[in-house]
Amino acid sequence: MFRSIRWQHDAGRHDVLYDRLGRERPMVTMPGYRKGQHPPNYGLKLPAEVLTASEVRALMAACPRRGPSGVRNRALIVVLWRGGLRSAEALDLELRDIDQAAGTVTVRHGKGNRRRVVGLDPEAFAVLEQWLTVRASLGVPRGAPVFCTITRGNMGRRLGAAYWREAIKKLGVRAGIEKRVHSHGLRHTHAVELMREGVPLLVISRQLGHSSLEITQQ
16 A cells, blocks of 8 residues: 655654555554554653643644544544543444444443443534544445544554544644643543532442542542
8 A cells, every 4th residue: 555655854744654646644643653662651650631621622623624534533532521431442432332312332341341331411422423424424344443544545444542642632732722632631531520510429430430439539
């Protein structure tokens, strides 16, 4: 699929591949990118960055308005934010895990291989349904993850974790958010919002898929 590699030495540029149509494709979108390597923040105990609802909406608004990737990324942000899913849990979702009638999402293999069902509020589920409608029109292969790649010749693969880490970081910059923007921060934001709404700690713990209340309290 990829015919050449060009090394970019300009400031702010990364290695770039070209697909068979001659379009640039960043290395970070390649399967196995950084495989076997630790992330830059490996071993660091960084404090949780909790966003406000307006900041999360600004993050969603920073997604491209045109094209299916913007619809997909907004839906992924909503699932992470309003469902409190871990990034890997969201990226592993399949169509069978989405119950549109009940407004729920099933995490089949959470941390510790624990299964749980998470509810989304109607506003959040509407955003997810927009992506499901667009996704159905793209000819995504049967059995592909909900949040899949959508480029020609690479349709239907699991969206890469490395790609998403870079994408959400760039969206945070575009949205003008000064805080550190990352997927797990949306999970923390969800937990804090539930706490402020008076939801019992046990319910929050179950929503997040924690193994103990102590983890939720932290």
